[in-house]
Amino acid sequence: MLVNATRGFLWSDMETRALLNIWGEHDVQTALDGNFRNSHVYRDVANRLCELGFDRTPDQCRIRVKSLKRQYFQAKEGSRKNGQYHKMCKFYDEMERILSNRSLVESQDIDSVAVGGDETMDEDAESTELLQEAHMDGSGECSFMEHPVKTEYPSCPIPVTVGGMSSFPTKQSSLTKTNPPATSSSRPRRSKKRFANMSLEKLMEKFLEQSMEAEDNFYRLEEQRLQAEDKRREEEHSRELQMLQMLGQIFAGIRAPSPAPQATPQPSCIPQTNPAVPPTRPPFGNGNHPPALTEFASHSQPAGPGLLMEEGDAQFIERSFSLGTAAMDNVIPLLRNTIPPLTSKKHKGQDGRIGIIGGCQEYTGAPFFAAISALKVGADLSHVFCTKDAAPVIKSYSPELIVHPVLDSPNAVEEIEKWLPRLHSLVVGPGLGREDMLLKNAKEIIERSKLRGIPIIIDADGLWLVAKEPSVIQGYQRGILTPNFMEFTRLYEAMHHEPLDSTDHKRSAQQLAIAMGHLTLVLKGEEDIITDGKNMLTCSQEGSGRRCGGQGDLLSGSLGVFAHWAFSSPPDATKG
Numbered sequence: 001m002l003v004n005a006t007r008g009f010l011w012s013d014m015e016t017r018a019l020l021n022i023w024g025e026h027d028v029q030t031a032l033d034g035n036f037r038n039s040h041v042y043r044d045v046a047n048r049l050c051e052l053g054f055d056r057t058p059d060q061c062r063i064r065v066k067s068l069k070r071q072y073f074q075a076k077e078g079s080r081k082n083g084q085y086h087k088m089c090k091f092y093d094e095m096e097r098i099l100s101n102r103s104l105v106e107s108q109d110i111d112s113v114a115v116g117g118d119e120t121m122d123e124d125a126e127s128t129e130l131l132q133e134a135h136m137d138g139s140g141e142c143s144f145m146e147h148p149v150k151t152e153y154p155s156c157p158i159p160v161t162v163g164g165m166s167s168f169p170t171k172q173s174s175l176t177k178t179n180p181p182a183t184s185s186s187r188p189r190r191s192k193k194r195f196a197n198m199s200l201e202k203l204m205e206k207f208l209e210q211s212m213e214a215e216d217n218f219y220r221l222e223e224q225r226l227q228a229e230d231k232r233r234e235e236e237h238s239r240e241l242q243m244l245q246m247l248g249q250i251f252a253g254i255r256a257p258s259p260a261p262q263a264t265p266q267p268s269c270i271p272q273t274n275p276a277v278p279p280t281r282p283p284f285g286n287g288n289h290p291p292a293l294t295e296f297a298s299h300s301q302p303a304g305p306g307l308l309m310e311e312g313d314a315q316f317i318e319r320s321f322s323l324g325t326a327a328m329d330n331v332i333p334l335l336r337n338t339i340p341p342l343t344s345k346k347h348k349g350q351d352g353r354i355g356i357i358g359g360c361q362e363y364t365g366a367p368f369f370a371a372i373s374a375l376k377v378g379a380d381l382s383h384v385f386c387t388k389d390a391a392p393v394i395k396s397y398s399p400e401l402i403v404h405p406v407l408d409s410p411n412a413v414e415e416i417e418k419w420l421p422r423l424h425s426l427v428v429g430p431g432l433g434r435e436d437m438l439l440k441n442a443k444e445i446i447e448r449s450k451l452r453g454i455p456i457i458i459d460a461d462g463l464w465l466v467a468k469e470p471s472v473i474q475g476y477q478r479g480i481l482t483p484n485f486m487e488f489t490r491l492y493e494a495m496h497h498e499p500l501d502s503t504d505h506k507r508s509a510q511q512l513a514i515a516m517g518h519l520t521l522v523l524k525g526e527e528d529i530i531t532d533g534k535n536m537l538t539c540s541q542e543g544s545g546r547r548c549g550g551q552g553d554l555l556s557g558s559l560g561v562f563a564h565w566a567f568s569s570p571p572d573a574t575k576g
């Protein structure tokens with residue numbers, strides 16, 4: 001007698017046949033048919049087995065029968081395809097005999113197994129048993145039957161006979177196949193459910209792993225991005241500081257004294273305040289004329305080799321020094337003193353009303369850049385005086401700008417002059433164009449602005465005008481010219497009637513500033529040279545690597561504001 005009290009222990013062939021004999025009896029089949037609660041049937045089956053000397057529990061019997069049914073249906077499906085498969089189910093013939101008459105019922109029955117149809121036992125326990133059975137069945141038929149169904153995709157594989165031996169796809173290889181999904185008759189659903197759950201767990205594990213990996217990657221990239229952002233900010237900050245340094249030097253240049261020939265050299269690298277500039281801010285904006293117009297009206301001196309300073313006489317300040325140096329320590333207070341404080345005591349417009357003369361059909365960007373940069377630097381109001389057709393375009397760029405479509409009107413000068421008392425500084429030239437009528441109007445506006453002592457920055461096409469008629473600005477101490485190299489060359493050649501010696505920009509710039517009556521010249525380029533002919537500041541600090549249009553316009557608009565602040569500061573404020 002084979003005593004087998006262990007659940008899931010191997011079933012011998014004899015034992016299995018005894019089970020099938022009992023289970024296959026008509027009464028037993030009838031009792032099982034359509035009965036959800038069938039434990040009493042299997043209890044009887046187990047008792048009868050016991051009488052034959054096989055000690056099995058009702059559940060063991062039920063599970064063994066289920067396993068045999070699954071093998072049988074898989075083998076049946078397989079044999080339909082290659083006629084071989086049924087050989088792999090040892091008890092195929094016995095099962096066939098019992099089930100052939102009710103294969104339809106059985107296929108439904110096997111479906112119901114998946115949803116617990118004829119089962120009453122606990123799902124987990126059953127799953128464990130089935131697994132044990134699959135791996136421990138001494139007959140060997142179950143291990144291969146169970147293997148394929150473990151793989152969720154594709155459907156239950158049909159073994160292929162190779163050289164008399166059956167081979168079955170491994171889990172991996174079956175995963176890569178693209179078999180169509182199995183029908184319910186070819187693949188028991190319970191297995192699908194059970195192993196689907198297992199696959200799902202693995203999938204979930206994989207998913208979690210990948211999620212964590214993705215998260216790690218995200219944080220790593222985010223950290224890199226933040227580092228890059230920090231670096232960019234630092235660079236931007238240092239560029240701003242450099243810009244401030246440069247502007248500080250420009251103011252120093254603007255306010256620099258015209259040292260008398262006998263004057264002793266300045267102890268500091270920052271030039272001293274020019275005593276010729278009115279000590280206090282002219283009362284612009286209230287309609288009054290500045291008190292001493294003649295002081296800055298015209299001090300033009302003829303240019304000549306005798307007046308040209310040697311380089312050693314000029315004061316050179318390189319702007320490419322860094323924070324913390326003694327030179328910078330001098331510049332920062334100068335800037336602090338020049339930039340007006342933000343207080344609640346002021347009214348709109350006090351910190352700067354800037355006018356831009358420029359903007360025609362072709363060029364609407366240039367006046368916009370100049371006007372908007374004035375606002376960004378700190379002016380309160382920015383006016384653009386442009387041609388009629390450019391006005392709506394410029395206006396549409398920004399609601400912050402006040403745009404006057406008057407530059408090509410017949411009474412342009414009068415129209416613009418009405419605004420002059422309210423303006424603190426004027427930028428002439430960005431996008432002005434070179435039409436005679438526009439240049440003529442610009443010239444007249446410069447003349448009238450000079451009479452009011454308004455600081456005038458001349459750039460772009462305004463410099464074209466100056467090259468044709470230098471006297472329009474020559475000797476005006478509140479005039480600032482901002483040529484690029486081409487504009488500088490034109491100006492130089494117009495003034496000196498000889499080709500520019502391009503090997504020595506500093507000397508040429510100095511010569512031109514003197515020829516223009518010691519107004520301030522800002523020669524833009526790789527090295528900016530700022531000079532009034534007596535003092536010189538240079539800046540070779542690398543800025544943006546791009547040389548796109550509009551950068552000069554930004555500079556001229558900013559200078560419009562800084563010039564106003566510098567000229568209206570008390571002399572003490574700009575003492576370096």
Ligand SMILES: NC(=O)C1=CN([C@@H]2O[C@H](COP(=O)(O)OP(=O)(O)OC[C@H]3O[C@@H](n4cnc5c(N)ncnc54)[C@H](O)[C@@H]3O)[C@@H](O)[C@H]2O)[C@@H](O)CC1
Pocket residue numbers: 362363364365366367429430431432433460461484485486487525549550552553
């Ligand atoms: N978006 C806009 O509306 C812009 C309009 N702009 C306006 O365009 C008009 C003409 O200005 P341009 O600067 O073109 O005047 P120019 O006609 O004087 O420029 C002459 C040429 O010189 C070249 N140049 C500049 N610097 C040089 C250097 N260092 N070495 C060799 N060649 C150099 C430039 O490529 C330019 O084509 C002005 O009214 C100006 O304000 C410019 O400000 C650019 C932007």
Ligand SMILES: Nc1ncnc2c1ncn2[C@@H]1O[C@H](COP(=O)(O)OP(=O)(O)OP(=O)(O)O)[C@@H](O)[C@H]1O
Pocket residue numbers: 460483484485524525526527528542543544547548549550551552553554555
């Ligand atoms: N080669 C260069 N290297 C570094 N900075 C430069 C160089 N050339 C010009 N700059 C800087 O670019 C700014 C604008 O100069 P740019 O020569 O482009 O003026 P612009 O031609 O009048 O400009 P716009 O296009 O506005 O008319 C200046 O502040 C100048 O210092």
